[in-house]
Amino acid sequence: MNPLHEHRLALTRRHFFRQGGMGLGAAALGHLLGQDAMAAAPGMKAAAGLPHLPHFAPKAKRAIYLFMSGAPSQLDMFDYKPKMADLFDEDLPESIRQGQRLTTMTSKQKRFPVAPSMYAFEKVANNADGAWISELLPYTKKMAKDLCIIKSMHTEAINHDPAITYFCTGDQLPGKASLGAWLSYGLGSENENLPAFVVMNATWSAKRDAQAIYNRLWGSGFLPSKHQGVLLRSQGDPVLFLSNPEGVERNTRRRMLDALEKLNRKTLESFGDPETQARIAQYEMAFRMQASVPELTDLSQEPERTFEAYGPDSRKPGTFANCALMARRLAERGVRFTQIFHRGWDQHGNIAGDLPLQCRDVDQAAHALITDLRERGMLEDTLVVWGGEFGRTIYCQGKLTRENYGRDHHPRNFTIWMAGAGVKPGIVYGETDDFSYNVTENPVHIHSFNATLLHLLGINHRQFTFKHQGLDQRLTGVESAPVVKDILL
């Protein structure tokens, strides 16, 4: 951050605390006395982002990112390739592969036999020429009119760790700030009582070992650490160390905090150190989170039809359906960026066994989330993204039969979708060749994709920088990364 700006922020902060300092405790007590913690939220001052942001009026006020970790097979879900049916077990032509580098998992295979998708595709109506969607996604078919399906995504990474790090932080190597951290830094939070960036890690159903995920995917990198994503957990404390220790009740805690505040205030008076002032405020915020987080995760007030829409899994903490419902609740409460990681999409083998399970985990819940947001009038300013870190190969990894096959990593093209705020609904963007091996039309690189995401949130990605190691770091790298204007409303 530029020192001038930092300095000004500090001044503003100081000003704010001077004005509101003593009032915070009282507001928090208000919550205690039975008020809905959130009812008070709109009146509360939100944590500020950068003063010159957004750069222009945003279409999206918040975003929900459904990350399918492991790389879903575009060939069996969205990228319909009817000509492949006739090429079962034929070798992938070299004219298509073009010496493309392969992972060491299949680079030693003697053959690269074509594995057509075993799933039936249907062309469903959208707002353009229709979208082909496979039978694995019956609910997704129903919302084709809401989705902007991009079939021409591409990346350079071919292994999970660098690829997912690339997607989430704009660089294959660790050390950079994650998308959510950037948004927290730039746009701040709309709700003082909840973090600006919340992460959930859902359970999954595929039998195969799932890829690990990493803290760095929601880390703050070179940005101040307060911008890192806060994990919302489904077991134990929903936020780490949120609960009072055994034996301590909320009023005991309140009394202790009151004493602590009085004592810290004495230190503040002696030293006038703004850090002490901030610390007093943070203890109050922690206290408020003890009310706001349980209120957030308490689904008991949700009507029956909510659970029907999201599916039976939505009652089970930690499932994708449960996380999706939670994402809607977070969006309602003004959380800027929610990211759900759903693991288990790495089908090197046993597509027939595992892929349907994975699809079932997310299909209905994603549909429910979109519908739910629309019904609440929130889809127009909430952006929803679904996708993984790369795609999968047309050629089979391991044994190929009509009934089952596996697919290796494929970075040259893969499919994701977006919906909501400012994105053209009901279109399919980009095209691939008959083998779903190369982009033939409208390629979208990761950096362009992230640039588009930032654009929707009112940010010009070229101007959104943070100086680190002598460089103006940006989420979208140093090369040009044009916003995909074609898909914007």
Added chain:
Amino acid sequence: MEKPFPHPLWPLCLLWLTSAWLPAAEVDFNRDIRPILSDKCFACHGPDERTREAELRLDTYEGATEGGEFAIPIVPGKPDESEVMARIHATDPDDLMPPPESHKKLTAREKDLLKRWIAEGAAYDPPWAYVPPARHPVPEVTVKDWPVNWIDRFLLANLEREKLSPSPDADAVTLVRRLHFDLLGLPPTPRETDAFVQAAENNPQAAVDREVARLLASPHFGERMAIYWLDLVRYADTVGYHGDQDHNISPYRDYVIDAFNANLPFDQFSREQLAGDLLPGSTVGQKVASGYNRLLQTTHEGGAQPKEYLAIYQADRVRNVSAVWMGATVGCAQCHDHKYDPYTAKDFYSLAAFFADIDEDQHFKVGSNTLPTKRPPEMLLLAPEDEAELAALKEELAAAGDKDEKKRLQAKVAAVEKRGRRTMITVAKPPREVRVLPRGNWLDDTGAIVQPAYPHFLAGDDPGSGEPGEGSRLTRLDLANWLTDPVDGTGGLTARVFANRLWALFFGTGIARDLGDFGGQGEAPVHPGLLDNLAVEFHESGWDVKHLVKLMVTSRAYRQSSLAPPEMRERDPHNQLVARQSRFRLPAEMMRDNALAIAGLLVNEHGGKSVKPYQPAGYYRHLNFPPRKYAADTGAGQWRRGVYVHWQRQFLHPMLRAFDAPTREECTAERPRSNTPVAAMVLLNDPTFLEAARVFAERIMREGAAGEGDRLDFAYRHAVSRPPDGDERRIMGELLAFARKDFQARPEAAKALVSTGQAPVPADLDPVEHAAWTTAARAILNLAETFTRN
């Protein structure tokens, strides 16, 4: 006609714009101009030939004054004839520089500075960070009785020029706490505090000198310094990538602690880490030290291509070596010549070539999803008695003929080996070929093959400077020697980088503010003479770390109070003038150490395998290959210092994370200091801190006499090194009264609270009273004063 300079509001603007105190006297190229040119112009008109526009470079005097395709950009002494001035004031967007699409803008102040600089002759001083430090004369000062050593005279001379005075000395309690936190990372005991306060009454300087000598001799000094060094070299207990499995490296951490304690000269410390294996007759310790080269993140992810990762590894090493020893961001030159500094892509790969002999590709084949994983080559470290036993067993084994006998002996050997610790070391083998990778692309084999070489602009003309003998190539040992040789290498520069970092540890901010970047994009030092003299003092003293530390912390400047009137805080927010001391929250590890020490729980064992404090269940559940179960240490391991805590790169202990400990994926020269609700929750609810509170409460009740007043005295003296005042007694008294009543009504709750953790639960204490005091102890452990280094 523009308003003549200076404008009446000028000093105010300056204050606002740069937070700088610098007088508007002469324009200094490195301080005032280089940052502007570097940030606004060099991307297109700088050292990188490939992206240079209009064949114009502004990073050299020749380039700027000869011009490119168009008019002469800079005519020394004549701003009006300089094209640069016309272009930065252009109204036509096609002419304007920097071009609008770059989103870079010059402020009015920057334009004025450029104008003045050109008018004054447009002198290009070489980048300060590449000019070897030389001793500067120590300035004269008016106030003669303030300075203790020459550090003070540099600072005071500056303050006097600014018509400012240093702050008064801090009180003795603050000072003894500062010294203990800074040098040991631990709070003083009440006895130590009393002794110091008493001594300081008579002669503060003598008291400081004596205390510093005592603390520098403490084995905790090494632990404290290691916290910082381990951040720089990105030490961690796990591989970082993909499965983030454990790897064997903790003996390296102990080596670092020992080295600081033994005051190993910094040049030797550097040699042993970079090239311990290449030292003639290298010792066990030196081999362990060579583990430095193995600290980087590694992977054996299925599908990973060795060639790709070898390229990633070499780049990682160049980034780290250059960051740690050179304070440089050479990493930028991986894909192209550096945009702001003179490093070329060839320099980058030539530096990488120094490390091409490291045996490191075995793990692509043998890396296993086990804990620890396999990362050969490693070395087994045994206690001397085990060493002897093993030798004897091996002899027996060689002599044994019978199969059963052999089996029995092999089992014994395995048992002895199991008692030892393994650690990754560096083993040299014939070097791999290293090429310049065009745009950093490892698949592109068209780049030139490079040999190990120093960055071209630093190598010097003297062929004797670290050059290898006939036909041989430079080695890591040559590199280490070059980095620490002030005459034939860049030792002076290295000394300046390290001296600046030490300064930041003890004063809160570096003399050059950016601890990680001494390049064109970093900030020039505010006291260049002082920094140079510290650097020269450092290497001339034989790279004596303790000497340099002592010089800093026995200065008068160090003793100042941190109290500052708001005007001063605003005028000098980063405390670069050093007209006061700094206040800051303790680093993450010390947050833990401090609480454990106050409670009397801290186990002062030295070294050993990494320890695992309590951690929320399921925190590692996102890891795989293999799935992870966390088993917290039982017994002594639970209460060791933070520097020994298991460093899981991808899921660092949440307490360490909350207080800004880095993941150590990359070099961290300066940690951020955040202040978040999550940190508040950790201090309130992490079992480590709860257990510390309840054990502290027990201690207060047993050792603090019977009366509440005496007990509060005891508690405060242990936590903040002073007795509580009247207000504090009253507030704590009320809290205790409330808690007593609260827990009397809920005796089961009281029992639960005082049973947190593994420390024995006292059977003889009344749980209600114990819980009440635990509540008081929690409040005290959460006081800002308790964990603020002031």
